[in-house]
Amino acid sequence: MDNPDPIPGHAMTTPQPADATRYPRAESVDDFRHNLAAVRARIAAACGRAGRDAAGVRLLPVSKTVDEARIRNAYAAGCRELGENKVQEAQAKAEAMADLADLRWAVIGHLQTNKARAVARFAAEFQALDRLRLAAELDRRLQAEGRALDVLVQVNTSGEASKYGLAPDQVAAFVRELPAFQSLRVRGLMTLAALSEDSARVRACFVLLRGLRDRLREEAPDGIGMDELSMGMSGDFELAVEEGATIVRVGQAIFGARALPDSHYWPSGREPA
Ligand SMILES: *Cc1c(COP(=O)(O)O)cnc(C)c1O
Numbered sequence: 129m130d131n132p133d134p135i136p137g138h139a140m141t142t143p144q145p146a147d148a149t150r151y152p153r154a155e156s157v158d159d160f161r162h163n164l165a166a167v168r169a170r171i172a173a174a175c176g177r178a179g180r181d182a183a184g185v186r187l188l189p190v191s192k193t194v195d196e197a198r199i200r201n202a203y204a205a206g207c208r209e210l211g212e213n214k215v216q217e218a219q220a221k222a223e224a225m226a227d228l229a230d231l232r233w234a235v236i237g238h239l240q241t242n243k244a245r246a247v248a249r250f251a252a253e254f255q256a257l258d259r260l261r262l263a264a265e266l267d268r269r270l271q272a273e274g275r276a277l278d279v280l281v282q283v284n285t286s287g288e289a290s291k292y293g294l295a296p297d298q299v300a301a302f303v304r305e306l307p308a309f310q311s312l313r314v315r316g317l318m319t320l321a322a323l324s325e326d327s328a329r330v331r332a333c334f335v336l337l338r339g340l341r342d343r344l345r346e347e348a349p350d351g352i353g354m355d356e357l358s359m360g361m362s363g364d365f366e367l368a369v370e371e372g373a374t375i376v377r378v379g380q381a382i383f384g385a386r387a388l389p390d391s392h393y394w395p396s397g398r399e400p401a
Contacts, residue, residue: 151362154384155198160205163382164189167365171376174369185369188234190361190379192217193386196224202382203228211255211377213237215246222250236318236358236377238292245269253278255318255358255377258293260302263309270311279312280358283340285333286322293319296340300347307349316356316374317341321364330364334371 152163167187175182190211191199199210199221209232212218222233234253241262247254248269257263257279270277281303284293294302299317306314317340321333337359345354358375360368365376380386 151380151385154194154382155201157201157204160202160207160382164202164205164207167378167381170366171369174366178370178372180369180372184374186375188236188358188375188377189382190236190377191221191383192379193388194383196221198383199225200228203231208232209234209252211236211379215239215243219246219250241265248273248275248277251277253280255280256282256292257312258282260305263306263312267309267311276311276313278315280316280318280356281306281314282318283337285319285336286329288322291320296336299340300344303344303348303352303354307351313353314351315353316358317344317354318358318375320361321359321368323363327364327367331367331371334359334368334373338372 152166153159154163164187168182171185171187172182175185188209188211189202189207190213191202192211192213194202199207202210203225208230210221211234212221213236215235215237218233218235225231232252233250234255235247235251236255238256238258239247239254239262244262244265248266254266254277257266258281263279266277266279281299282293283296283299284291285296303314306312317337319333319337321330324330338357341354341357348354356374357372358377359371359373360366360376360378362378362381365373365378365381368376
């Protein structure tokens, strides 16, 4: 699949050379078996340090920019769910691989309201709910399709303006409105930590999300689940597991280094909602 067009105003830079060596080869079925096992072992070790049961952490492999042939090899290696950041790319892949009937697609990136219909059609899960207008549109489209969708509410825990998601102090009021949308099965919260080498700063984002989840659990309306904490990616999933992640979204440690920098996937919010 072609890479999406560059976001206007975001200079393309070449990937850091470190990424090519930090992340594994990911072509053959054996490569994927190896990479999945390595990530699972690291999750298990992090669970060991935190006194957690590794069965309480779901590994969501993230396949953005990865082509169909390699995704099929990952499937052959045991992948049964995939996260994608951009809805068009996700939908095209879901259609191309509709023969893999037990493969579940999760949309994990910012969604424009006018693309809710596509998500309502093919996605099993949406992890970036951040506004009521989008909740209403998803619910309307899901009802038309006769489907339901697992959703997580995205929280901006880093305070970075470039990150989507609700401010932490807006989440409780937002969640109180969600029972109105009967096709949305709310499961918990999602965040992207600060992109930082400073692990204390990254960890603080995860601690904040867990604290918020724990408080919301007490007061969430009936029918609103607050068990899931989707946090942690290739660079920081072990910290996230130590701090309570129940879902980690891991791309490059399974699928190899991506050619484009992260700024390409997390633009500074200039799209219209
Ligand atoms: C790409 C992406 C990930 C995975 O990032 P990696 O560095 O490839 O592990 C996780 N979450 C979101 C929202 C993403 O877009």
